[in-house]
Amino acid sequence: MTDFSGMLAGAWLSSAGATFLLIALAEFGDKSQLVCMTLAARHRPLPVILGAVAAFAILNLLAVLFGAAVAAWLPEWVVTAAVGLLFAVFGISALRYKEEEDDEDIEEKSGHNVFATTFLLIFLAEFGDKTQIAVAGMGSTSNTLAVWTGATLALATTSALGVMAGQKLLHRLPLVWIHRVSGAFFLVLAVLAAIRLIQNIL
Template sequence: MEHVFAVLAATGLGVGGIDFLIASGTSFLLIFAAEIGDKSQLVCMVMAARHRAFPVMVGSALAFVVLNTLAVVFGAALANWIPEAVIYAIVAVLFLIFGIQAMRAEEEPDRECTSPPSGRGIFLATFALIFVAEFGDKTQLAVVGLSSTSIPLAVWAGATTALILTSALGIWAGCTVLQRIPIKLLHRVSGMFFIILGLFAAFQTWQAVS
């Protein structure tokens, strides 16, 4: 470790630069590990399997940028900004709507992920799903905690990079692995996935108000 510090110091980073790299690297590793297999990554996977990848990537990336910015700027007060029951209720409604739409969808003539983006509809849908699902989630609360004890900008950079990377991995999986599934079955699987998440969020809403 001393050798690493010596190399970093030799590059002219200085103590402040080293602290920034350590804080951002720690945030990246913690958030990346926490998000692997989490619902936001699964949402990106399912969305990319049914729609074009580019607007899904941009929508998820922007959602995480906004969420982490709010977490760093407003800190712990963010968790109490909107009542927990309201957040869960919005998540439930969104996921149920998307689930029902997916279950009712017919076969699409074009499902190629490398096609040009179709417009802002997919981008807005992805942004809304990720933003509402992750608002007040454990990942955002982790960013709040890390930024209160470390360099906020470094935490933001590390956490945002980790979240965008996990989203990209989910989109890649959606554009490769899930593309081998027949489109009709894919609609059913993705619809059930969203409906299950919606029902779970509805249960959380009931718990929060009871």
């Protein structure tokens, strides 16, 4: 009985570890990590991390429970259009920042919505993404809880690394340049989403 339990525990850890390694490597440098990096340069790091982890936890849960069909819940063009619109709004908002504005007022207003902003951006950007489909595929062949745990820990790790990079690298820039860098980044993502939307329609 002990040997059997040990085998089960070993198989569970093996599935979780393999999922962690695969997803972490796939997401390293991906758009979700860059989003966390950019947001962390402008806002407090904890709400950014919590928002990203919450989004990934739900996305991975949907993936392991419903498999690849999760990506078909909404037409791809609807998700792509929503992502592009969100990125464009945040990009334009960041570029409109003026150096003479009161930084404390801006931080106070945006701080209440950092968690929701991060959650929404990550959730829509990663919905139906290759990583979620990979998690769905692994969940259909391995222990679902192990796959969910490994994938969520991997994405939490890459998000935390992105936040740390944003705090240490981008945060050294003057605030006005942080807003310009993040605004340009979000607009690039919006353009990429628009190109993808056009390709889907055509």
